[in-house]
Amino acid sequence: MTTLHDRRFYFVTGKGGVGKTTVASALALSLAARGKRVLICACNAKERFSSLFEAPPLGHDVVAVAENVWAANIDPARAMEEYGLMILRSRTVYRAVFDNRYVRSFFRATPGLYEWAMLGKAWFHAVEPSPDGAPPYDAVILDAPATGHGLDMLRVPKVIVDVVPPGILRRDAERAWEMFRDERQTGVVIVTLPEDMPVNETLELSQALTSELGLHVSEVVVNGMIPPLFSAPERASLLAPRDVTEGTPGGVAVAAGARRALRERIQAEAIARLGRELSAPKTYVPLYFGGVNGLGEVREIARRFA
Numbered sequence: 533m534t535t536l537h538d539r540r541f542y543f544v545t546g547k548g549g550v551g552k553t554t555v556a557s558a559l560a561l562s563l564a565a566r567g568k569r570v571l572i573c574a575c576n577a578k579e580r581f582s583s584l585f586e587a588p589p590l591g592h593d594v595v596a597v598a599e600n601v602w603a604a605n606i607d608p609a610r611a612m613e614e615y616g617l618m619i620l621r622s623r624t625v626y627r628a629v630f631d632n633r634y635v636r637s638f639f640r641a642t643p644g645l646y647e648w649a650m651l652g653k654a655w656f657h658a659v660e661p662s663p664d665g666a667p668p669y670d671a672v673i674l675d676a677p678a679t680g681h682g683l684d685m686l687r688v689p690k691v692i693v694d695v696v697p698p699g700i701l702r703r704d705a706e707r708a709w710e711m712f713r714d715e716r717q718t719g720v721v722i723v724t725l726p727e728d729m730p731v732n733e734t735l736e737l738s739q740a741l742t743s744e745l746g747l748h749v750s751e752v753v754v755n756g757m758i759p760p761l762f763s764a765p766e767r768a769s770l771l772a773p774r775d776v777t778e779g780t781p782g783g784v785a786v787a788a789g790a791r792r793a794l795r796e797r798i799q800a801e802a803i804a805r806l807g808r809e810l811s812a813p814k815t816y817v818p819l820y821f822g823g824v825n826g827l828g829e830v831r832e833i834a835r836r837f838a
């Protein structure tokens with residue numbers, strides 16, 4: 533059976549702010565600890581990789597950020613240019629075609645082209661041969677945009693495969709799409725939180741990925757887990773209607789206990805629902821009360837992927 537660590541390409545997505553970048557970084561360290569050479573790519577983002585890896589700010593060019601880990605923040609216009617140059621093989625021809633106001637505005641206005649430029653670049657890094665014929669990276673992790681945009685990004689190669697006439701663009705999209713659909717090669721990782729709304733959105737996202745696109749969800753990472761302080765009966769009794777207010781003796785503590793019990797109940801229900809409705813393996817990441825600020829926490833989270 534393929535495990536999370538065996539893939540060549542990882543697509544990490546989920547709702548905004550749930551911890552995608554944190555999880556992508558931890559997954560990178562976990563793969564690197566197994567001796568793999570890993571590239572992590574942000575998508576034209578206000579990137580956080582550099583602060584998590586305690587490295588200088590990232591640009592479009594790939595730089596090393598830790599042992600066996602490289603990173604880049606893909607700029608779609610530059611990715612497009614690289615792709616154009618690769619196909620046209622000449623800067624002069626490229627300039628003649630692309631350095632044109634109309635062509636540029638066509639690209640900006642054509643939905644999905646910039647997304648495909650970023651996804652395609654990340655994919656290309658997973659398959660490109662180095663001079664000795666072996667791919668330079670064992671794994672590429674794409675820290676994809678949040679839910680809707682992440683889905684749009686994955687829709688592009690499918691649309692190209694479905695509607696674009698045969699040619700270079702379609703050939704590359706076909707190769708990429710074949711790899712994305714192969715669960716032994718591609719890991720689709722959804723990051724979520726143990727709460728109602730994020731779980732709803734995760735179930736919808738998973739549905740769209742599997743039914744609409746025919747992809748497999750390889751892993752669900754539930755981020756921000758709080759350690760339960762109360763048993764289920766204690767929670768029930770703390771949450772039972774009562775007459776205590778914060779003004780009465782002991783009321784503040786009881787109210788705090790009730791708030792905590794409510795959060796624990798929501799978390800327990802969210803986990804149970806994810807367990808019932810999604811068969812993909814789950815990884816649970818604790819909530820760090822001081823936030824995730826650097827390599828120390830990211831290394832700890834990486835061990836969760838063992």
Ligand SMILES: Nc1ncnc2c1ncn2[C@@H]1O[C@H](COP(=O)(O)OP(=O)(O)OP(=O)(O)O)[C@@H](O)[C@H]1O
Pocket residue numbers: 547548549550551552553554555580678755756757817818819820821822823824825
């Ligand atoms: N397990 C955790 N415990 C505490 N704080 C966390 C945890 N995971 C992430 N955070 C914090 O939550 C915030 C968002 O995390 P992160 O940037 O990884 O999310 P994201 O999904 O990539 O966000 P965006 O959608 O904006 O790209 C950050 O401030 C991070 O420090």
Ligand SMILES: [Mg+2]
Pocket residue numbers: 552553554577580675
């Ligand atoms: Mg992010």
